[in-house]
Amino acid sequence: MGRITDAIKHLLIINILFFVATSLYGDQMYQWFSLWFPENENFGIWQILSHMFMHGGLMHIAFNMYALWAFGSPLEQMWGRNKFLFFYFSAGLGAALIHTGVNYYYFNEGLNALVNSGLDKATVMDIIVQGKYSPEWYNIAGKDTIDNFLGAYNTPAVGASGAIYGVLVAFGMSFPNSELFLLFLPVPIKAKYFIPVLIGLDLFSGVTGYGIFGQGIAHFAHVGGALFGFLMMWYWRKNQFNRNRWD
Template sequence: MGRLTDAIKHLLIINVLFFIATQLYGDMMYQWFSLWFPKNENFGLWQILSHMFMHGGFWHIMFNMYALWAFGSPLEQMWGRNKFFFFYFSAGLGAALIHTGVNYYHFNEGMSELLSTGLVDDQIQNFLRLPRDLVKAQYFEFLDFYDAYNTPAVGASGAIYGILVAFGMSYPNSELFLMFIPVPVKAKYFIPVLIGLDLFSGVTGYSMFGQGIAHFAHIGGALFGFLMMWYWKKNQFNDNRWD
């Protein structure tokens, strides 16, 4: 952690520009650049990449960009700019893949149950247009189905979870000073616990970090980050720089 490296500088600039544009143009930015469910009419292929630069609010982008700088800087210094870019976007794409796969599961499960009750496609489309509060209050058993279709994903968190895993595997004994823990915690302990909490929240639906978090995107980014690091270390590819 220290100086602002080249790849991270460019990522910070692009994220901030997207955030400013979102403050100016609001719903249009979310409609065009968030990651929507592929069956949703708002979905576009470019969103697989563009959603990584979208954020839901000031603290969302602040925490993500701080983590990008704090944990990504030593990795870029070790790997070089191009290799860091490759890892970052690969983890982000992996996060989008896992997140979308879980949404497909919830969507198909809910669709099958609704069709079994005798509803037809037009009636299901009308159901998907209902206000979320009404669905949550009266049709809670179909909330995952509803959210899979209607709730877009935004944020760099999936890519950053890949960065966290890479940092933990590269610098396992680094001591992290966290504002909510009064003593330093080694990366090899903190990062697996953080991922475990996301897995718990994704499976149970109970989140310690608030609502509206794409927990399986975090898991996907961490998983792809782990697989890349494991493969690189196994093949001694991790020793090569891409400047």
């Protein structure tokens, strides 16, 4: 895992440049390049790709870039640059798809609950477009439903984590007996055990809302990236593409 391969190097550079630009221009960068809910006026089709290069802070980008180097480099060495990039961006796009699909579910659940109670749909939309809400909504639909409704519309997604989770799955399937060390556990854990547990914890947090890894994390984007990574690996293995390099 010592050498920085070609695709990894360029991905690191682009992510760091975006992070520096975000540090300088802040809100404008988040408005342009984060992944917003498609019904939000800030949404742009390019954000499906650009959000993978945006990060919410130093620890966020540091963790993602370390994981990209540590787990992505062996895959690029095995597959070649083009195949790795195809896999990486496909997992990231899959993560965005799942994340957006879940947001549509939350958004429609909350909106339908409010409209079915007798509120006018246009009035509700006018309120949330202004970044506001009515406290009475919580009496109609409950805290979780309204929080998820507002969060789906107002909270953009940033980060390479979805693509990284796809890379983690590919690494675990390619090098299942590799031993990984965690900061909070002094014993090594094989990749074939650690990675499924990590994804399972994300799924648990997404379904229950219990923030094992903290708040403000797009758990379903992680799960989506892992799912698409698994599906690609399964398909490649079934069709004997996994050993082919795309140089």
